Structures are given as structure tokens and as C-alpha cells.
Amino acid sequence: MRSAYRAVSGLILLGVVVQLVVIAAAWFQVLNDVDNGGVFDNNTRNWAHNAHSVVGMMVIPLLAVALLVISFFAGVPNGVRYALLVFGAVVLQIVLAFASYSVPGLGALHGLNALAVAGLAENAMRKARVARQMPAAVA
Structure with missing residues (x-):
């Protein structure tokens, strides 16, 4: 499951990069x-506005x-905490997107x-990688 945690964190980070590009x-x-x-x-x-909406929403x-x-x-040590932080930052991102119209x-x-989402996702990904390298008793 640590690999899945790391992979999903990495996909979120990649998603933010895609958002910036599009x-x-x-x-x-x-x-x-x-x-x-x-x-x-x-x-x-x-097309790029539409891609930004689909990826972001x-x-x-x-x-x-x-x-x-x-x-x-x-x-993953502190994995739930990092996942909650990522989730909260994503929710805030959506709220800010809609509020920015007004x-x-x-x-x-x-x-x-968006940079905070990327940083938190990268941190979560790194925590999973470090946890994978630790012996199970230490983690």
C-alpha cells in the first residue's frame, strides 16, 4: 500500500504540473x-481551458x-496527516477557483x-519513499 500511496501522491503532483501547462x-x-x-x-x-477544468475539478x-x-x-508515518493536508488544499483550491469569478x-x-498542493503531494510522496526504505519495526 505504500507504493500506492506514493504513486497517487505522484499523480497529484503530476496533475498540478499539467494544470500549470494547460x-x-x-x-x-x-x-x-x-x-x-x-x-x-x-x-x-x-481545449486547454477545458483540460484545466477536467483535471482540476x-x-x-x-x-x-x-x-x-x-x-x-x-x-506511512504521518501518512494520514499528509493525505488530509493534500485533501484540504485541493478543497481550498476548488473553493478559490469558484470564488475568483466573483x-x-x-x-x-x-x-x-496550487503550489501548496504540489508541495504537499511531493512531501507525501517522499514520506512514502522514505518509509519504504525503513525496516518495518522502525516505520
Whole structure:
């Protein structure tokens, strides 16, 4: 189960990286479209905006729930605590995303919290790797 804990933590980290890549691609595509005579309005969405929504609203939250469930069986020292922190940061990320539509300045916190999600997931992944290397009596 430690391997599953480590793998899911790594997938969450990878998901955040994908989020960063696709949102940058989304807005550069919008800028390119506007430069070529397109209009920026409420209907301006492209493949990368859609990917950002799917990964952020479905994939990462499901992985965070999976990590939390796995954490109870993985035997990773402080694994449940890290899984709860990851889960809480993911929930906060979703709240910040929706709140940013009403209060655009919160978008900065949405971006900053993404880094927190990545850092917490990386920490959880590292804890599982270190726990795997320890003898069972020490862990």
C-alpha cells in the first residue's frame, strides 16, 4: 500500500504540473486568437481551458480522495496527516477557483495554493519513499 500511496501522491503532483501547462497554453491561445481578430468574451474557451477544468475539478479531487483512503492502510508515518493536508488544499483550491469569478483578486491565491498542493503531494510522496526504505519495526 505504500507504493500506492506514493504513486497517487505522484499523480497529484503530476496533475498540478499539467494544470500549470494547460492554463498557460489556454491563455496564450486566447491572446493569439485576439491578435488574429478573435473576440475575448464569456464564450472564450479552448481545449486547454477545458483540460484545466477536467483535471482540476475531477481528476485531482478523485486522486486526493483516493490518497486519503489509501493513507489509512499504507502504514506511512504521518501518512494520514499528509493525505488530509493534500485533501484540504485541493478543497481550498476548488473553493478559490469558484470564488475568483466573483473576486478576481482571489485568483492569485488560487495560483499560490496550487503550489501548496504540489508541495504537499511531493512531501507525501517522499514520506512514502522514505518509509519504504525503513525496516518495518522502525516505520
